[in-house]
Amino acid sequence: MTASPPLIVTRPEPGNAATVERARAMGFEAFAMPLFDARPVDWTPPRAGDYDALLLTSAFAARLAGQGLAELASLPVHAVGTATARAAEAAGLTVAMTGSAGAQRLLDDMTSANIRNILWLCGQDRSEFSALDVAVVPLPCYAVDPVPPPAGWTELTAAPAILLAHSMRAARRISDLVGMRRDHLSLVAISPAVAAAAGTGWRDLAIAEQPDDVAILAQARALWHKGTK
Template sequence: MSARLPVLVTRPEPGNAATVARAAALGLDARALPLFAAHALPWTAPDPGDFDILLLTSAQAVRLAGPELAKLAALPVHAVGSATGAAAAAAGLRVECTGATDAQDLIDAMTSYDRPRILWLSGRERSVFDPRGATLTPLPCYGVDPLEAPAAWDALTAAPAVVLAHSTRGAARIGALAGARRAHLSLIAISAKAAAAAGDGWAGVTVTPTPDDAAMVTAAHHLCQKAQK
């Protein structure tokens, strides 16, 4: 039986520690290698009466929103992923819908029967989505800044390993740092867009069926089990 593959967790804290703990509970050799740090931005909640829906695409928006978030409690939440939905519910928000894929699919579903006014509590850097005729108003409440590659990055990517990409921006950074080493690295991406952002040439790419941490760790477990046979 071969040695265990290390599982490299690159997402920002506090999610990084949660993923490492989840993976370790399954017996994986999980390593914390955060490539970004998230921080709160100053923002002011608008009048919730001007909107019909609060869109949340990351649990970081809930964690870092601060006291202004309570002013939006009247709005029904549409969340991407179970972790974001759970964070919103824990913060006292009313979660009406949790999407199992990505934000565009969620927007498509909510605009198929109406043209709602959507307030998107977002990060400073964000993807571009088609509002499908609705009004989509992004309001940044947090930023995510790149960190220097951790000291252990070169050593851990010099041999086969599993790398987790929890976002499109994170996947692009992983791809840039991995370079030619991607030929012996297996990538697990939270979405097809994240996988595309990481580029080609990986030893293997897995896109999780749902955009959440549990699915990513499960995929890593399967890969590591397969490698040990």
């Protein structure tokens, strides 16, 4: 097999380093190019008894929520992706369900299970969900702020490369930064919604089979193999 194309990892830390390490172990020439920085924000925990479950769509909610998270420990957690589930467990929470097909599917499964009052610990910038017959109360406990592209971004994206988009905001930011001259670049999105946010015109646009790091890197490897044929 030929040498791997550069793999550009855009997610914030600490996830960026973990993805880069995993990618390099797979043989990729991986570059840490975080386009965002995550930070905690002030929040006040509500009364846990007012809710049936806690929805977490990002590991940042568990990592950055701080001491207030302990007041919600009685709520069963429904998490999107294994990384979020692991972060929740590390924070002392009990994970009742781990979604493997995105936030909307997980919310639909919660609705089917007659879970009606849901507290969503989220970021200040968040996606919207279709939540019929249930009450989903968003409570921001962290923020993810854009940062300037790291040194080397322009040179890396000027040549063929594979980029990873772990969120809709990342997909939009990548799209804005590379502009319309992108037919030499391949992008792997962690979900169909993220792929849609990336737009068109890529050399290849692939979607991870599950919303986790293992799946997104598996798709990147598939593109690598495709490029050697």
